Amino acid sequence: MSAAVPIADPGDPRLDDFRDLMHADTRPDRRGIVIAEGVNVVERLARSSYRVRAVVGVEAKLTALAPVLHQLDAPVYEVDKWTLSEAVGFRVTRGVLAAADRPEPVPAESLLATGWRFAVLEQINDFENLGSIFRNCAAFGVDGVLLDPRCADPLYRRSVRVSMGHVFGVGFAVLPGRWPDSLELLRAVGVDLLAMTPRAEAVAIRSVVAPRSWAVLLGAEGPGLTEAALAAADQWVRIPMAAGVDSLNVATAGAVAFAQLTC
Amino acid sequence: MSAAVPIADPGDPRLDDFRDLMHADTRPDRRGIVIAEGVNVVERLARSSYRVRAVVGVEAKLTALAPVLHQLDAPVYEVDKWTLSEAVGFRVTRGVLAAADRPEPVPAESLLATGWRFAVLEQINDFENLGSIFRNCAAFGVDGVLLDPRCADPLYRRSVRVSMGHVFGVGFAVLPGRWPDSLELLRAVGVDLLAMTPRAEAVAIRSVVAPRSWAVLLGAEGPGLTEAALAAADQWVRIPMAAGVDSLNVATAGAVAFAQLTC
Structure with a gap:
């Protein structure tokens, strides 16, 4: 300047x-x-x-x-x-x-070629949650974020702010085609899909041996991942929680999962 | 009714x-x-x-x-x-x-007698962070929250809302007397003080063997724990993070620590 x-x-x-x-x-x-x-x-x-x-x-x-x-x-x-x-x-x-x-959208395939640890978001519409997820991805070295087409825009002002600007550094792409069939894109390049869910049948996150390449699937706060998204995953993973607590905030759940998989 | x-x-x-x-x-x-x-x-x-x-x-x-x-x-x-x-x-x-x-304040000593896993907050003034910390404590079965006198009030409307009502279930108390000398109250009843800090000298959280009774010390977002609070702790603990990322949100950092210590 x-x-x-x-x-x-x-x-x-x-x-x-x-x-x-x-x-x-x-x-x-x-x-x-x-x-x-x-x-x-x-x-x-x-x-x-x-x-x-x-x-x-x-x-x-x-x-x-x-x-x-x-x-x-x-x-x-x-x-x-x-x-x-x-x-x-x-x-x-x-x-x-x-x-x-605003940069040109990155094709999901290109993003997948840049790393091996991902977050996949289903219907995350809350800008603050979205921003927090990017911040947490940056903290734990997650390589990119894949969004189902119904997610909010990570480049909205509030999302940018809550991400502390990490939306500019962590790459993201919208998954093309029909959700959740589009998850096949990840599987095709050897990414293991770990779906976060509080269900009792899921494996406790501490017991998961991190695969070489993984994606953590996170669903909207409240309903969580849809049945279809759960069915498309390779493994169901849960964070053991005290009785009577419905769930963690979705960005927090992501951080706990990233920490367990990367630290 | x-x-x-x-x-x-x-x-x-x-x-x-x-x-x-x-x-x-x-x-x-x-x-x-x-x-x-x-x-x-x-x-x-x-x-x-x-x-x-x-x-x-x-x-x-x-x-x-x-x-x-x-x-x-x-x-x-x-x-x-x-x-x-x-x-x-x-x-x-x-x-x-x-x-x-509003219920009568609980003396810190009484709160400490009700459990063995605690969060101790220094100068947490943001109502949303405060509420999120209570939600995370509930999720991971943390027994109570101790506040230094400069923290905000957990019963403020926004804090209550973000906590999802868990401020009503997780007990809290303001530490009496001079901060951080008041941390002696915890040590006197055998609580190990684990200070969260990004400093390199700190032990990575995954390597910490959870003591029988512990308290995770969390400082204000931005500055983090004061030197005085760090000096009063038994152990410094850090969450390994990617280079160039300043820190996690304080409530998220707490959740990651609670997860590692309890799961």
Whole structure:
């Protein structure tokens, strides 16, 4: 970057990527833009393969990001906090935002070729759970996330934020074709499908010997995996829990499984 | 209970416990009342030792709760969803609420006498993290939670909700006196203090042989445990993580530790 360009007018068209952020995810004209908020998340975005369009922030945050912004081929705008809040439409507490182009979708086959440990998500619609799952995948070195077509979009603002920016580093792909038949794609390349379920017939996760290549299947909170997804799995795995507790949060269950399989 | 009493007027004084819920936690006159929302959480409240003051809900939700409400010594009010939303001050999506008296605080010594597996929290101020920790404690059979005096209140509405009502079942106590000297209370009764930290000198959690009685120490997200708390611990424990990932969410880290120690 060259020096940050000061902007004083919240209506400046150079801030258009960041306008009306509260509703940005649902505006059809905005589906091509991904937003990162806060120093850590902007840093992860800048270090990722995503093409950054612009960064806007208050002086202190831009200074904190200077080492990363210096290597960035995108304009950086310096604003005060009032200009920033007025432009985006709410009080921005994190002080720095970046906008990036949404990358081309990765085909599931390509993603599968990049590693051997995966998470497969069925109908995960909650953006916070989705973001947390990416964060947990990053923590435990899970190589990629495969989504059934009914999952929410991991690049929505809230998911990005809760993931701490790890959606930019952990690859993901939507499984093509009919779910759960599409799981055959994984089996075809030798990935063992471990379905998480609280059912008593499932094997306790501590007793599972991690196969060379595995995918942990996680279903929506509440109902859990569908019968069809369970039937398509190679093995049912459960986390032993105290009596009377329905289940863990889906992202937490994933973390416990990843920890047991990788640590 | 006798039959549910219908109420049509949102201003009815019998609904006063549920009024202006959005701000209930910060109103000094409301600190004595605990609110449960949704069928599962109200059911956990009703089955707990808490004294329920009243239940209010729409017909379908009261019907779902009938077996539990029949054994409850508290009035049950049936309302339509508009009356309910108007009384509480926002659109209630869960359709049923219960109010209970805040129980007398449990002395830490008494809580420690009820079990041998504990979580100790330092400066956990985020209500969602706090609630999630209780949910995870319930899942893994952790017997109680000890809080340093700067932690948030587990009985706040958002914490109750995220805990799925498990704050009513997992006992908690505030550690008295100066933190972290107060950890001596645990050591005095033979509880081993395991401090969670990402530091390299810490022992990987999978290598820890669970002591007969243990407490997992968890610090605030971001800074983690203070030096003083780390110094007061018997052992430092870490979750092996991929390079470049700062840390897991504190509730998730707790779950991974509980799973390794109990499963």
